[in-house]
Amino acid sequence: MKLLFVTNGHGEDRLALCLVRALGASLPGAEIRAVPLVGEGRLLEEAGIAVAGPRVRVPSGGLVRPTAGAVWRDLRAGLVRQFRRQMRFLREQAAWAQAAIAVGDTFCGWVAGRCLPDRPLILVATAKSVYIHGHSRLEVFWMRRRCQHVFARDEPTAEDLRRRGVPASWEGNLMMDALDVTGRSPVAPGEGPVVALLPGSRDDAYINLGALADCLEQLSRALAPSRQGLVGLVPLAPGLDRERALAVLAERGWTRQVPAGPSPAAPAGGHDSAGTITVEKGAARLRIAWGMFGDVLLAADLVIGLAGTANEQAAGLGKPVVVFPGPGIQFNPRFLKAQKRLLGDAVAVAPPDPAAVAAEAAAILADDARRQRMGAAGRARMGPPGAADRMAAVILRIWDARTAHP
Template sequence: VYALGVGAVFGGRPLFLMQCRSSLRVGGRPYSVTERLLMRRAARVYPREPEGAAWLKARGVPQACYLGNPMLDALDGGPLELPPPYLLLLPGSREDAYQSLPLMLEACRRLRDTALTPVVAWAGLPLERLRLEGFELEATGSGEGVTHQLCHPDGTVVYLTQRAFRSALLGSRVALSTSGTAAEQAAGYGVPLVGFPTRGPQYTPLFAEVQKRLLGEALTLTAPNPEALARGVLELLASEERRERARAAGKAAMGEPGAAARIALDIHQHLQAIVSEPAQSRSR
């Protein structure tokens, strides 16, 4: 509402709204009456899902137009020189990561026989604050891709990567997650997720349940302990049918990549039509 109000008062016309946050899938009324009234001033409104566009059109926002979810386009695309398939670890970009990554690493020890390469997509939090039991953090000297290795005396090696998220997603079979946006992006790329609640600040039990409503079968929630995490991964790996349902649910919730370009083209065409109108009027 605040962004729409500022845009309507100070931004001039035409106004375009790209709404990636609100979703009908989590229940309730995602768009308030005030927000819908302000939306009517926009030339286009781009919701994150087709249900949202239909809901808005039925409630007085006919310019709502679903062209996909641009969240799937904002991925780091650096190389990742590791053999797939990966077991992807998504501890997130908040303080939860310091709680959840140690549990994920212990789960990796229990999943050594799966032949999956464990890969952490680290979101840039200070590594010196990471407290690990049994694992040694070793720098590789690289500034992107595999920047560190996490090594355990039992032979478990987990690769910590940075600025290579897209490559990690494309090579992943399944993911452990306590993340927000990264989990939604992974689901959109067809990676089944096993999540578990933390003490916060972000991935609390309530947040996990809301994300579950959003992603459906793409996300399996477990208890926050290594045994439960490993069991969740093994159950997914054992059932191609479950993995396929998870992939389908993730794509249904997130749409197809390429929305950013489609929305940009739609805005461009709308602006071109506005510019051409005065010329056509003069010619008549």
């Protein structure tokens, strides 16, 4: 079986990788190629997947809900010219591929279907939910005509698509399978409560980090003296510069701590794939972590986030999430409103003021019943892990039925 994956962003690459691994386990002889419409597909390439086609980098990074300004910057960067090159390349893949799987929005699926018109197409629809805004009539019309199956991002959306004649299901959310856990603790003995600070994975993560650090400083002051073991954990996304992040904190008065002994998750033998660096400001303690995203979320009692996918993953793990309008490009009031509708009671919204954010976080930490309610809401919205295996089983059933009755 020769499968062509088409993706449209770094986050979608990570989700596609989960599905590729599940399919590879079920189909050991399968040949898989990937064509990223946005970005370089480095994550897939590092995992040993053949990444083909022209690589496209745009200033927006492929935001799901871009502003007019972001679209204009992408166009000025040559987006249309690059897109035409990709379309030509994808058409050439029709001679090789037996089926296509698009991971992203409907446009990503349309591109794959347009360029491989005679091949089965499966869409992993990551961008839309009836909690925010369901699929349009035009999108549904296209899905009915072109998709063998659509994996929706939640059950209400899948139900809406089925009601409108689209072969759709919800098998869970792939992003809950994309949590890399090393098993190394980012927290030292005696530390807690633990607050994860999620600045996002794009360029505005640095300015977001400064705002989140201000919130942690205020939270340290707001908590009772008996809870002064508070530590903030920042899991740096791949591609973000560690020294630049530390420089942002240094500008705000945070100083690097020189550990008396081994620090949490200290790299062994010079190995630098995962580790931590601790900085302090007064009584506040903040730890930059890398290569340990899943470990940080599992250790957290609460999350303060200015991220997209990472906030959703935290909610799916049952962590209460506090959000506020950020200083960067992505986490604007419109994005915040959409995320709140998507995650419901798993998210608490605070004004864009460090003291107000800290007060909301302190109130949640002091209220066990509220934390449990928020955690249950997040798990219900995101679904349990294992979506990749369930999706792979559906894909194999579709393929078996097609080959049995060509």
